[in-house]
Amino acid sequence: MARSGHTTAAKRTLVWLGVLFAVLTAALAGGVMSNQATWAPKLALDLEGGTQMILAPQVQGGGDQISAEQLTQAVEIIRQRVDGSGVAEAEISTQSGRNVVVSLPGVPDAKTRELIQASAAMEFRPVLAGSQGAAVPEESRTPEEELPEPTAEPTNASDLNWITPELYQKFEALDCTDPAAVAAATEERAPADQPMVACEPDTGMKYILGPVEVPGTNIATASFGQVRGTQGQSLNQWAVNIEFNEEGTQTFKEVTERLFGMSGVQNQFAIVLDGTVISAPTTNAVIPDGKPQITGNFTEESARALSEQLKYGALPISFEIQSEMQISATLGDEQLRMGIIAGLIGLALVAVYSLFQYRMLGFVTIASLVVAGFLTYLAIALLGWTENYRLSLAGVAGLIVAIGQTADSFIVYFERIRDELRDGRGLVSAVDNGWKRAQRTVLASKAVNLLAALVLYFVAVGNVRGFAFTLGLTALADLAVVYLFTHPVMQLLARTKFFGEGHRFSGLDPKLLGAVPLYRGAGRIRQPGEAQPKVRTKNAKAAAEASRRQTIAERRAAAEKERSASVPGRGSDKESN
Amino acid sequence: MPSLATFGNDLYTGKRSYPFVQKYKLWFLIAAIAILISIIVPVVKGGFNLGIDFRGGSEFTVSATENTDISRGEDAVTSVEPGLVPQVTNIAPNTMRIQTEQLSDDQTLAVRDALIEAYEVEADQVTSTFVGPTWGQDVTRQAIWGLVVFVALAAVMMAIYFRTWKMSVAALSGMTVVLIVTAGLYSLSDFEVTPSAIIGFLTVLSYSLYDTVVVFDKVRENTENIDKSTKRTFSEEVNLAVNQTLVRSINTSVVGVLPVASILFIGAMLLGAGTLRDLSLSLFIGIIIGTVTTVFIAAPMYAWLRAKEPALVRQAKRVEARRRHESAESDEVTV
Numbered sequence: 088m089a090r091s092g093h094t095t096a097a098k099r100t101l102v103w104l105g106v107l108f109a110v111l112t113a114a115l116a117g118g119v120m121s122n123q124a125t126w127a128p129k130l131a132l133d134l135e136g137g138t139q140m141i142l143a144p145q146v147q148g149g150g151d152q153i154s155a156e157q158l159t160q161a162v163e164i165i166r167q168r169v170d171g172s173g174v175a176e177a178e179i180s181t182q183s184g185r186n187v188v189v190s191l192p193g194v195p196d197a198k199t200r201e202l203i204q205a206s207a208a209m210e211f212r213p214v215l216a217g218s219q220g221a222a223v224p225e226e227s228r229t230p231e232e233e234l235p236e237p238t239a240e241p242t243n244a245s246d247l248n249w250i251t252p253e254l255y256q257k258f259e260a261l262d263c264t265d266p267a268a269v270a271a272a273t274e275e276r277a278p279a280d281q282p283m284v285a286c287e288p289d290t291g292m293k294y295i296l297g298p299v300e301v302p303g304t305n306i307a308t309a310s311f312g313q314v315r316g317t318q319g320q321s322l323n324q325w326a327v328n329i330e331f332n333e334e335g336t337q338t339f340k341e342v343t344e345r346l347f348g349m350s351g352v353q354n355q356f357a358i359v360l361d362g363t364v365i366s367a368p369t370t371n372a373v374i375p376d377g378k379p380q381i382t383g384n385f386t387e388e389s390a391r392a393l394s395e396q397l398k399y400g401a402l403p404i405s406f407e408i409q410s411e412m413q414i415s416a417t418l419g420d421e422q423l424r425m426g427i428i429a430g431l432i433g434l435a436l437v438a439v440y441s442l443f444q445y446r447m448l449g450f451v452t453i454a455s456l457v458v459a460g461f462l463t464y465l466a467i468a469l470l471g472w473t474e475n476y477r478l479s480l481a482g483v484a485g486l487i488v489a490i491g492q493t494a495d496s497f498i499v500y501f502e503r504i505r506d507e508l509r510d511g512r513g514l515v516s517a518v519d520n521g522w523k524r525a526q527r528t529v530l531a532s533k534a535v536n537l538l539a540a541l542v543l544y545f546v547a548v549g550n551v552r553g554f555a556f557t558l559g560l561t562a563l564a565d566l567a568v569v570y571l572f573t574h575p576v577m578q579l580l581a582r583t584k585f586f587g588e589g590h591r592f593s594g595l596d597p598k599l600l601g602a603v604p605l606y607r608g609a610g611r612i613r614q615p616g617e618a619q620p621k622v623r624t625k626n627a628k629a630a631a632e633a634s635r636r637q638t639i640a641e642r643r644a645a646a647e648k649e650r651s652a653s654v655p656g657r658g659s660d661k662e663s664n
Numbered sequence: 665m666p667s668l669a670t671f672g673n674d675l676y677t678g679k680r681s682y683p684f685v686q687k688y689k690l691w692f693l694i695a696a697i698a699i700l701i702s703i704i705v706p707v708v709k710g711g712f713n714l715g716i717d718f719r720g721g722s723e724f725t726v727s728a729t730e731n732t733d734i735s736r737g738e739d740a741v742t743s744v745e746p747g748l749v750p751q752v753t754n755i756a757p758n759t760m761r762i763q764t765e766q767l768s769d770d771q772t773l774a775v776r777d778a779l780i781e782a783y784e785v786e787a788d789q790v791t792s793t794f795v796g797p798t799w800g801q802d803v804t805r806q807a808i809w810g811l812v813v814f815v816a817l818a819a820v821m822m823a824i825y826f827r828t829w830k831m832s833v834a835a836l837s838g839m840t841v842v843l844i845v846t847a848g849l850y851s852l853s854d855f856e857v858t859p860s861a862i863i864g865f866l867t868v869l870s871y872s873l874y875d876t877v878v879v880f881d882k883v884r885e886n887t888e889n890i891d892k893s894t895k896r897t898f899s900e901e902v903n904l905a906v907n908q909t910l911v912r913s914i915n916t917s918v919v920g921v922l923p924v925a926s927i928l929f930i931g932a933m934l935l936g937a938g939t940l941r942d943l944s945l946s947l948f949i950g951i952i953i954g955t956v957t958t959v960f961i962a963a964p965m966y967a968w969l970r971a972k973e974p975a976l977v978r979q980a981k982r983v984e985a986r987r988r989h990e991s992a993e994s995d996e997v998t999v
Contacts, residue, residue, distance in 0.1 A: 422939070429931070430923070433925075484940060492871070495916045495919065498916055535870060539870030543814075
C-alpha cells in the first residue's frame, strides 16, 4: 500500500478545506467591505423584536382555494401598501402556497395594520379634472373666492358639481411627486359614492375623480395582446383587453355613451386600484359589447402588468390575520442570549463527554465540531447576505440540536475504527477500512436527516421552516467536515507515534479495545507484539464451539469457572465478520 | 477503568450480549401496553393541553418586569373588556404571560397598553401574539402532511438502500411506537402542545429513523452472507449487530441529549414557556424513546419479519445441525 500516497491525499484534502474556508471568508469580507453584508448573521423577528403577521388571502366569491397567480398578486399588493406606508425593511413572503407573511420591524400603528388587512378595491371612475402631479405652489393657488362652487346637486358621475372648494384645494395641494404623499392619499379610502383626488404614479398625473361607476368585480376577465388592423395584420402595438360581465357591460355602455360626448379630461375614465390610478384612458368610442380595448404606449411588459391587475380586480382579495406576533426587543435579546448560552453549555457537555469516551480522540471530535460550526456560520452569514436568510430562535434551536447529530458522524466513524482495531488491524489500515464502512452509514443516515429537513422546509408553516433550514444546513456541513476534515485528520494522526502506537490516552489503544484476546487462560497476558497462537488443540476448538452455542448466562458461568480453574483454552472466541 | 470501550469490546466479540432479539415477545408486549396506554389516556382525558396556537386567542408576554403580581395583569385585561377571563401566569423570573380569548385588533392594542401601564414597563418589553381560529388547523394539517410525505419518502429510500422492504417496515414500526408513546406522554403529563413542540416531534421522527439506519446498516453488514454461514442464525446475527452498535447507540443518544437538555434547562428555568422549552422538551423525550425503540423494537421486528423466510429457516436448521454435531463431538472429547 502506498502509504505516503494516502498522507499526501489527506494533506491535499485539508488544503482544499482551507481553500473553501478562505473563499467563503473572502466572499463575506468583500460583502462587509462593500457594506452589503454584515459579519453577524441576520436575525429574524423573534430575536430582533418586531411584528410578524401571517395573513390568509381570501378571494371574495372565488372559492376556498387561491391560485398561485392570485397569491403573487396578493404579495405584490401588500408590498405596495407596506412600502407606501413608509415602513422600512418590511419583508413580505409567501408560505406553503397559501399564506402571506409580513414581517415588520417595530410595532406598526393601527393605520398600517388596517391598510395591510384591507381588501383591495378596483374601481372605474370618471375623470373630472387633471393636471401635472406636482403641488401647485402656495402663492399661485386659486384664491378662495375663485374656487369652483357647486351650483346644483350633481346629476351624474361626470358632473363638475361634485367638485367642492375643499376638494379643489386638496387637489391643488396634492403632490404626486412625493411618494409619502402618494401613500397618504392611498390610505384614505374614498367612499364609492363620493369623489376623490388621486395620483397616477406611472405618468405623474393627478386627478379629481367622480364617484365609482363600475366596480372591479364587474370585470369578467382581462387579457393583453397585439392590436390587429382591419385586415387582421399586427400593428405592432400592445393593448389590454377587458371583458365585463353582463352587469358591467350595461353600465360601461352607459358610461362610454356619456364620456364619448365629453371633451378634455372629462373624456377620460380612471381605473383605480387601492386609491391609486393605474390607468386613465380616453374614451374613443361607445362600447356596447362590454369589451373595451385600452391602447397607448404599452410595452409587452406594461400591458401584461395592467391586464393582471385588472384580472385581479375581478376577484378582490382581502386578508384575514391568521396569527400576529409583536415581539418585544427585550424578549428577543433575552431569547438570543439564552439560546447562545444553551448552545455553549451543550457544546461543552458534548466536549467533556467525548474526551471522557475517546480520550485524545475526543479532540478530533471537538475540532471537527468547531470546523463544522465555523462552516455553518459562514453559510448562514452568506445566505443572510445573498438570500436574506434570517436566523430565528427555532433556527438557533436547530443548530444546537445539530451538535448531537453532527457529533454522531464522528462517533459512528470512531466506533468503526475501533471495531477494525478489535479485529486486529493496525491503526493505519483500521482507519482506511473503518472509513469505508462508516462512509456508507454516515451517508445513509445523513440522507434521512436531509430528507426530513427538506420535507419540513417545504411543507411546514411558521417557525418550522427556520428550524428545518438549519437542520438541513448542518447536515450538509457535517458531511463536508467528515469528508474534508475528520477523515484526513484521522489518516494523518494514524501515522503519529501517539495514536499509531496506541497510547493509553489516545482512545485507540488496542489493548484497551481488546484487539486480541488479552486473557487467554493460564493467567497469562499476551503482549500486543506477540503473535496470536495459531495452534488449536482439538479440545480447545471444541470448547470454543461449545461456548458459542451457550447462552450468555452459561457463557459467563463458564468464563468464571475457567478463570478460577485456569484451564488452558480460550474463554471466548473472537468473533469477527 | 471499566470504560465503555471495554464494555464495547465485550459486546463486539459477543462475550457480553443482551437478548434484544431473543426476548422480542417481552419488548413487543411492553410496547403494546405503552401504545394502549398512550391511546387510552388522551381519550379519557379528552385530548391534549393545546397551546394558544391551536385554540386561537391572544397572548401577551411581559419581560423583565419588577412586578409579578397576577392580579395586575387580570385587572389590566378586565379594564379593557370586563367580560374576559384572562389566564395570568408567572412563567419565569420577571416574566408574565397573559392569555385571553380572541381579541379584536383594537382590543389587542388596548390590552397591550393596559399591561404596559400595569406592569410599569416600556412598550418594547411587551410581546403580543394574536392567533386566528383557523391557524392551528393550518399548522396541524401541514404537520400531518409533512409527516406523511416524510414517512413515504423515507420508507422508499430505506427500501432502496437496504434492498428489502422489511427493513423499512421494521424501521417505521419503531418510529410509530415513538410517535404514539411521545404523544401519550404529552397527554399524560399535560405538557402544552405548541407548534414548537410539533417541530420537535417531527424532528424526533427523523432522529428515530436516523438512529435505526445506523443500526440497520450494521445488521445489513452482518447478515450479508448469511446463506453461506452456519455460524449463527439470522436472529443471532441481528442481535449481535445490535449489541455491536450498542456503544454507538449509547454515545449517540448521550451526545444528542446533552445539548437538548441544556436548551431544556435554560428554556424552562430562565425563559419559561416558549419556543426553546417546547422544542427541547419534545426532543428530549423523543431522542430517548427513539434510541430505545431502535434497539428493542425495530431490530427485533426486522429479525421477526425475516426469520420465517424459507431460506433463513433452512439456514437456521443448518446452524442447528452443525451445533448438534459439534456438541456431540465435544461431548466425546471433554469429560
